Every structure is written in C-alpha cells, then in structure tokens.
Amino acid sequence: MTSDLAAQGARRVEWIRSRMPLLAAMREEFATRQPFAGHRIGMSLHIEPKTAVLLETLQAGGAEIVSTGNHGSTQDDVVAFLREQGMTVFGARDDTLEQHHVNIAGVLDAAADMLLDNGGDLAAGVVERGVTASILGGTEETTSGGDRLRGELAGAIPFPVIVINDSLLKAIGENKHAVGQSVVESFMRITNLMVPGRRFVVVGYGWCGRGVAHYLRALGGKVAVVEVDELKAFEAALDGFRVSTAVDLAPWGDVFITATGHADVLTLDAIERMHDGAVLANCGHFPWEIDVAGLRDAAVASREIDDAIERLDLADGRHVILLAGGRMFNLAGREPKGNSLESMDLGFLLQTLSLERVATSAASLRAGAQPVPDDIDRTIARRMLAAMHAAE
C-alpha cells in the first residue's frame, strides 16, 4: 500500500520527471539495452525529486540501487517514494552527522560493484575497508571529490572514476547558465528587492560569476566585477563590466555576491567601506567566501529579520544584510529551487552515460580520477539542442 509520504513524494517527482526529456529518452533506450543488468550501484547524492528521476533511470537500465543522501538535506517524502520503487535508501532529513556516517557505512556494507560518489566518501570508504578490488568503477559528482581522488586518494584507487564536474558541458549548462538564473531568482525571492538599476558587485568571473553577472545585467542591474585572474578580468572588461577591487567597489555597490570557491574574498576592509544597508551573499560551495566570523565580531548587534535575511549592526551606526549566513544562498530561503530542471537533466545524463561507460567498457578507462569522455559531452550537447528545438 502506498503511504501518504510516498504519495506526496510521487506527486513532487511527477512534474520534475515531465520536464527532464533527456532522462526520459534514456529510460526508453535502457528498456532494451539494460547496461546495468547484474550491477549494484552504491550511491551518495543529495536526495530530492530530481535525483529520484536519475535513480529511476539507472533502475530502468537494470541497476540495483543502494543509496544515501547528503547530511541535512534528505527529503523524506522522496525517500519514501524511492523505497516503494524497490530501492534501498538510507537516511532522513533530521539525521545527526553520526547517523549520516552510519548511512554511508550501510551503502558500503551493501557491497556494490559500482559507485556514484559525492565528495569522495564512498571511494575513501572502500579504500579504508580494503575492498577496492570488488569495484568495477564509478563517478564522482563534485570538484571537491575530484580533488580528493587526485590528492589524498591518488594511487589508492585501482578502478576508473569519471569526475562529472570536469565536464565542459556542465560548466556551461550548470555553473554558468543555471547558477546565473538561480542566483538572480533567489535574490529576488529572498529579498523581494528590485534588480533593475541596482548596483551589484560580483566577486569571481569564473563559470558561476560570469553567469551571475550576465543574468543580473539582463534584468537591468548595473554590474561590476572583482577578479584576481587578469585574463578573466580582461574578459569581464570586454564584456562591458566595470572591473576593480572589492575595496574600491565597496562604496559603489548595493549588493555583493561572491562566486569564487576561495576563502575570505570579501573581508572587513571592504565591508567597512560599504554604505548603510549593503547586502552580502555567497553562491560558492563553501561558506567561507565572506569573512562572516570577522563581520560577527565587528557587529554590535545582529538579528534574523526574515528567512535567510540577517541584519548586522556595525559600531558606526551602519548596518549590512547577510543572506543565508554566507552559505550558498541559491539553496536557501523559503522553497529554494536550486538549479533549473533542464540543467539537472543534462547533469544527470552525464552521470548516466558515464556510469554506462564504466559498466560496459571499464577496461578501456584508466584507473583513478578522469574527466568525462569528450564523446559523452558532445552526445549530450546534441541531444540537448534537439530537446530545446534550437534549430527551429
């Protein structure tokens, strides 16, 4: 019998599934191809409705799924739905960090022969347990997991791991365009402020920063860029943005958005020069880009004004607004949407085709971390163009 929670999960997945055409086509192909028949995939990935569509697709290809989510973000209705589809899923939204580690151990105990990893936890687990020989290969979703495989785990992984975040297709489709769109959407949803005419300073002009700067300008925002790499700073200037340092732009900007992946790119020396009411937000992966600790020390008072909006009063009478405590603000606030369905359709097809490559041709891949094979990027780009009717 379907539980109420599973039924709620099923309803939420329905809309998402209906707008992920690349994965839908894959499920049809897999019905006959069955590349994962006889394989058990052990997974660690943020569990929400888009992930459910990925898991359904792998299951349609014959895979047995044993999965857990990220700590603190597992959606219980989606877990209930996936369990009803015959998958083994560990984890709940309120799990402690300790329980999360038990969940990861549960996935490792299932003795999967393929891994879909997130941050390198499963790869580190099989090395620690000395069971690497039983693994055919797998994928790694994140840059930080890729860094770990190439750093502390280098030489210890005798099977291939395709690092999804190394894909140029993903950089374009997700980091630039999806993060660009969702950062602008989140700024508007969380603050309810106007973009047109407002002065934004974007720190970092990599894939994400470029997207953020372009989407803000597209809505009429005035945008300046801070970038330490002179080539990217030059590109930002040619793209028509004002380019300078954070300290120099501090009195000019109304809103400051960091997108670098690096620590302390917005510090007190800039914050002290900002005008009263300046808004600070970060969309980089780690919550360390804005010097939040330094800001809290300098503040004489602080209070939560609304969901993900905090006011910090400074000694000279000015105040600044910090969104989402300096964490990724496009995943915060009421009803965070995260990145667009289409970008996740694309990202999860990268996962699916990379796992299929491992299942069918592991011997043709080298051991350890490696980028997504170029032909997979190009196949998906062609499919995405067709799904978008871009040629019409």
Ligand SMILES: NC(=O)c1ccc[n+]([C@@H]2O[C@H](COP(=O)([O-])OP(=O)(O)OC[C@H]3O[C@@H](n4cnc5c(N)ncnc54)[C@H](O)[C@@H]3O)[C@@H](O)[C@H]2O)c1
């Ligand atoms: N919020 C999301 O949904 C989301 C999605 C994808 C990636 N990310 C994260 O966003 C961050 C940026 O990703 P990316 O793909 O744009 O990386 P990237 O490497 O393409 O760009 C980072 C840029 O920041 C610049 N930079 C570094 N230190 C700087 C400093 N002190 N001041 C100014 N510029 C500086 C670098 O020169 C580089 O151009 C990463 O942490 C990534 O994990 C977030």
